Every structure is written in C-alpha cells, then in structure tokens.
Amino acid sequence: MELNKRQEKILEIVKDNGPITGEHIADQLHLTRATLRPDLAILTMAGYLDARPRVGYFYTGKTGAQLLTENMKKLFVKDYQSIPVVISENTSVYDAIVTMFLEDVGTLFVVDKDSLLVGVLSRKDLLRASIGKQELGALPVNIIMTRMPNITMCKKEDLLIDVAQQLIDKQIDGMPVVKEADKGFEVIGRITKTNLTKAFVALAGE
Ligand code: ADP
Secondary structure, eight states, rough: OOOOHHHHHHHHHHHHSBOOOOOHHHHTOOOOHHHHHHHHHHHHHTTEEEETTTTTEOOOOOOOHHHHHHHHHOHHHHHHHHHOOEETTOHHHHHHHHHHHHHHSSEEEETTTBBEEEEEHHHHHHHHHHTTTSSSOBBBGGSSSSTTOOOOOOTTSSSHHEEEEEHHHTSSSEEEEEEEEEEEEEEEEEEEEEHHHHHHHHHOOO
C-alpha cells in the first residue's frame, strides 16, 4: 500500500511521540481531528498503527513485508472461487471438448451419478486423447481423466496462499473446491491461477 504525504507525516509523529491521541496529532499538523480521521483509519486498518482507547495511537513497527504477509493470510478460497463446470463420467471426450470451449474453462470436473467428484480433465488430457486414433465420440472421459484419490482439492475456508502453494507443487492449473459428503466429495467451486491473479491484484489495490 502506498502512503500519501500526510499519512507518512502522521506515521513520523506517532513513531516519535506515541502513544499519542488523535487530537495531539491533529495539533501538530495544524489540522482538525475530523480531517485526520480517514488517514488514521487507513493507517490503523493497514496495520501501521494500533489504537488503544483513552491511550491513543502507537506505531506497530511492522514492515511492509510483514503487513503484506498478514493481509495475504486474510484471503480465503470462498471469497475468490468461481463456479465449477462439471460433467458426468460417461460423457464422451468429444462432448467434453465442446463443453470446455462453450464454458470457456481450462479444467472440467467429472462426477458420478451421485454428483460426487471422481475425476479432473485438463486441456492436455483432451489433446492427448485427440491425437490418438480413438473415436472421440465413443470414448468416455473416465478412461482418460485423472481420478480419485489422486485429485488435489481444497475447501472454501482454506487460505488462498496454501492453494497457490499446492498448484505450484503439483504443477496444475486449478483445483476443485469441495464439500465433504457421506461417501465422497461434492464439487462446490473452482479455483484456478486466474482467481489467484485476481487476488494478487486486489492485494496491491488495498
Ligand atoms: P494442462 O493439462 O492444460 O497443462 P494442468 O497443468 O492443470 O493443465 O494439468 C496437468 C495434469 O494434471 C492433467 O493430467 C490433469 O488431469 C491433472 N490435474 C489437473 N488438475 C488437477 C487436480 N486438481 N488434481 C489432480 N490432478 C490434476
């Protein structure tokens, strides 16, 4: 987060004089308390300052990197996930390719008749099947998909940073967001590198 000139000045004053009340900061800057209120709110929310009732503001001493890490640990899957695109396990590879184009996604999730997750299909899975000699309309996706229990998945309350680490470790583009059911997992969302890119940009804008 970039601080403006006034916010930088406030930080200096609090560093040198803290704990200090809002009134006293305002006096030093020859401004009213009301004018200062938004800046103090921003500095407190961003973690540079802490406020104690009847004591005043004091400097937390946290560096930009520490604050960034703290803010990253407030980003959860549920706030950035997208709608999942699911197909049934006896869908043909041909129809899966059509679905991938129509839905404009890079990963499809495959579910069984009880709507439980059984597989994942990526672009390369479909390309690989397409360069073979098979009849794509007659080849079901469950022959070529990556199947359970080898699917990397996450829950909506997981941290986005942990999902990002898993995508890197497993070298995959995305994963299903799941909810535990009696006999497996229901797919309730999708998280991909695109969602993570959006979170990254949101973090910079904060
Ligand atoms: P692409 O094939 O377009 O490079 P990925 O890197 O996501 O896309 O997929 C690479 C391989 O990993 C594919 O075989 C795919 O089935 C598998 N895969 C993709 N996502 C997952 C996941 N969440 N869990 C397990 N395997 C996955």
